[in-house]
Amino acid sequence: MQHPERFALSRRRLLGAGLAGGTLALAGCAGSRVAKPTPGRVVVVGGGYGGATAARYLRLWGGVEVTLVEREAAFVSCPISNLVLGGWRTLADITRGYDGLAAAGVKLVRGEAVAIDTERRLLHLADGSTLPWDRLIVAPGIDFDTAGIPGLQPALDAGTVTHAWKAGPQTLALRRQLEALPDGGVVAITIPRAPFRCPPGPYERAAVIGSWLKQARPRAKLLLLDANTEIQSKKALFQRAFGEHLKGIVEYRPDAELREVHGRLARFDFEDVKADVLNVIPPQRAGRLAQDAGLVTVNGRWVGVDWLTLESQALPGVHVLGDATFSAPLMPKSGHMANQHAKVVAAAVIQRLRGEPVNPAPLVMNTCYSYLSATHAVHVASVHPYDAAEKTFKAVPASVGVSRDWNTAEALYAQAWAENIWADALAL
Numbered sequence: 001m002q003h004p005e006r007f008a009l010s011r012r013r014l015l016g017a018g019l020a021g022g023t024l025a026l027a028g029c030a031g032s033r034v035a036k037p038t039p040g041r042v043v044v045v046g047g048g049y050g051g052a053t054a055a056r057y058l059r060l061w062g063g064v065e066v067t068l069v070e071r072e073a074a075f076v077s078c079p080i081s082n083l084v085l086g087g088w089r090t091l092a093d094i095t096r097g098y099d100g101l102a103a104a105g106v107k108l109v110r111g112e113a114v115a116i117d118t119e120r121r122l123l124h125l126a127d128g129s130t131l132p133w134d135r136l137i138v139a140p141g142i143d144f145d146t147a148g149i150p151g152l153q154p155a156l157d158a159g160t161v162t163h164a165w166k167a168g169p170q171t172l173a174l175r176r177q178l179e180a181l182p183d184g185g186v187v188a189i190t191i192p193r194a195p196f197r198c199p200p201g202p203y204e205r206a207a208v209i210g211s212w213l214k215q216a217r218p219r220a221k222l223l224l225l226d227a228n229t230e231i232q233s234k235k236a237l238f239q240r241a242f243g244e245h246l247k248g249i250v251e252y253r254p255d256a257e258l259r260e261v262h263g264r265l266a267r268f269d270f271e272d273v274k275a276d277v278l279n280v281i282p283p284q285r286a287g288r289l290a291q292d293a294g295l296v297t298v299n300g301r302w303v304g305v306d307w308l309t310l311e312s313q314a315l316p317g318v319h320v321l322g323d324a325t326f327s328a329p330l331m332p333k334s335g336h337m338a339n340q341h342a343k344v345v346a347a348a349v350i351q352r353l354r355g356e357p358v359n360p361a362p363l364v365m366n367t368c369y370s371y372l373s374a375t376h377a378v379h380v381a382s383v384h385p386y387d388a389a390e391k392t393f394k395a396v397p398a399s400v401g402v403s404r405d406w407n408t409a410e411a412l413y414a415q416a417w418a419e420n421i422w423a424d425a426l427a428l
Contacts, residue, residue, distance in 0.1 A: 037063035040134035040353040043123050044068045045113045045289065047075060047098060050322035050338035051139035053425040054346050055106045060427075062350035067107040067131055069123070072168075074098065075426060078198065079335045079369075080418050081167035082205045085175050086212040088374040094167065094418075100427035113138075116293040118315050135349045138295070139322045139338065140287030141166075142197050145301070151261035152280060160263050161278045165197065177277045178209065184219040188266055188275035190258045191226040192283040195302075197323050197333045200233035200380070202226075202281055204370035207241050210250040211373040222250045223273060225266070227257035233332070234370060234402055237378045241406065245372065286324035295320055302326035307392045309348035309358055310341055319345045330395040331384060332366055336417075339425060340364035362386050364393060369414035377410040378403035 044055045047070030058064040075096045083089040102108055109131070115124040116136065123131045144163065146153040155161035164174040181187065187209060191202040206224040213220045224242075231238050231252070242250045260267040264278045285291070285301035297304040297313050303320045304313040307328060312318045322338035331337060341364070348358045367381045383399035386392070403410060422428060 037065070038350050038353050041065045041067070041132060042135045042137060042349060042353075043131050043133040044137045044139065045123065046070065046139035046141060046287075046322075047072070048139055048141055048322065048338065049335040049421070049425055050342045051137065052098070052101060053339045053342035054137050054139065054321065056101055056104060056425065056427045057343055057346035058349065059105045061346060062353070063105075064350060064353065065107075066105070067109055068098075068101060069109045069111055069113050069125065069131070070098070071110070071112050073110065075422070076167045077335070077418065077422065078165075078167045078201075080414075081164075081171050082201070082208045083371060083374070084167075084171050085164070085178065085205065086208040086371075086374060087175070087179075088208075091168070091172060096422050096426055096428065098426065100423075104427045113289050114292070116289075116295075116315065116318060118317060121317065133317075134353065135317055135319065137319045137321065137345055137349065138289060138293075138324075139320075139342075140289045140324045142284040142323045142333075143287050143291070144282040145285050146282050148283065149258055149261060149280075152258075152282060155261045155263060155278075156280075161261060161280050163280055163282055165201075165281050165284075174277070174279055178212070181217055181220060181276055183217045185217065185221075185276035186274070187213070187220065187222045187277040187279070188273050189222065189224050189279045189281070190256070190266060191224070191228065191281055193227045193257065194232050195327060195333060196281065196284045198368075199332050199334075200238075200368060200370045203231055203233070203238040204372070205279075206250055206252075207238065207246065207370070207372040210242075210246040213249055214246065218249075220249070222246075223275070224250060224252045225256040225258070225268065225273065226252065226254045229254050233368070234378055234380055237370075237372075237403060237406065241372050284323075286320075290320065290324050293318075295324075298326035308360070308362070308386065309352070310345045311348075319349065321345050328384065328393040330382065330400075331393060332368065334366055334368050336368060336421065337364065337366045339421060340366070342425075360386075360388060362393075365399075367417060369410065369417055371411060371414060372406045375408050375411050376406040377414045378406045379410055379413070 055068040058066045077094040112126040162174040164170040266273045295303045310319045321341035323333040344362045351358045363385045365383045369379045371377045384393040387394045
């Protein structure tokens with residue numbers, strides 16, 4: 001197989017197209033380091049697409065004193081991780097270190113944040129230590145809401161069922177289960193009601209696993225059981241992929257909400273499905289820190305924010321970004337969007353610390369690639385300017401673009417996108 005990275009777009013071209021642009025709010029800061037440090041201390045919780053980017057750009061644009069708190073030793077990308085399930089990437093291929101951020105002046109603390117004290121402006125860590133802050137940025141990601149599906153949590157704990165919706169050990173566990181699948185076996189993937197992290201992700205997963213089955217287990221079948229009434233992203237493209245390229249292998253069933261799990265038996269309203277490999281993507285909500293700290297204000301699941309600065313509606317001085325937020329209209333929970341949120345927050349925090357007004361018209365954008373096989377991919381892209389009248393970001397209808405068809409060029413662009421956004425977020 002050819003290596004897409006050999007064909008990667010130059011960083012200047014991709015970043016110039018909007019990866020690092022669009023959200024710039026500090027005149028003269030783009031592409032240059034600020035000599036005069038911005039007063040104040042900022043703590044960032046979470047080293048994913050959002051948190052890592054925020055930490056980097058606080059240093060890059062404002063020379064701010066930044067501490068990044070992250071539980072894991074390295075960054076593991078959820079985007080591209082479905083290719084690990086197909087055997088076309090390894091976990092090492094989607095793992096990057098935090099050394100670039102350290103070299104940029106970000107102080108790294110490996111630990112888990114457990115509580116936020118807004119009165120004394122302290123972040124409490126699981127080891128009993130505290131970190132003082134003038135502004136706090138929280139990128140807690142998502143957690144799973146398994147309580148409403150009897151039997152699911154015990155099955156996940158036992159390893160009988162996987163979610164693989166946080167890249168890492170679960171990704172490898174699901175890959176091992178697929179490798180052990182007998183030819184003629186059944187794989188079942190369940191999708192929760194929207195919203196959930198990465199709207200096209202479950203359908204990409206079905207396409208990638210289906211493509212692998214077509215090659216390695218041609219008599220096997222994959223059932224894609226969706227609690228939603230229709231495919232949530234790139235609908236026409238995935239419909240064609242399932243109906244043409246993967247016909248007879250992938251069967252898509254909408255309006256199939258998971259009700260109960262017994263081992264590898266999934267129970268729905270009108271049928272029970274017994275699978276050799278059961279991959280349950282659970283319902284989701286903002287990460288535990290957001291819940292415990294009282295940041296969750298919408299539907300008991302998501303964090304409401306002031307979209308001009310992404311400051312919490314519940315806790316002053318605390319900014320929340322990424323998947324944990326209650327999304328603006330047509331705004332996906334994606335890695336690229338978290339990267340964009342981070343730049344809005346970094347600019348706003350720097351301006352607040354300097355006593356300056358924040359940018360009144362930020363703009364963010366999103367690009368999301370989905371693989372259909374090892375060598376073919378598709379994309380969706382959109383632009384979201386801030387609407388001052390409605391106080392939210394709103395997608396420009398004419399900006400929403402979707403691939404006409406899947407092709408090899410898009411797979412090369414997808415790999416280039418990944419390499420460049422990792423470099424952008426982690427200062428590689």
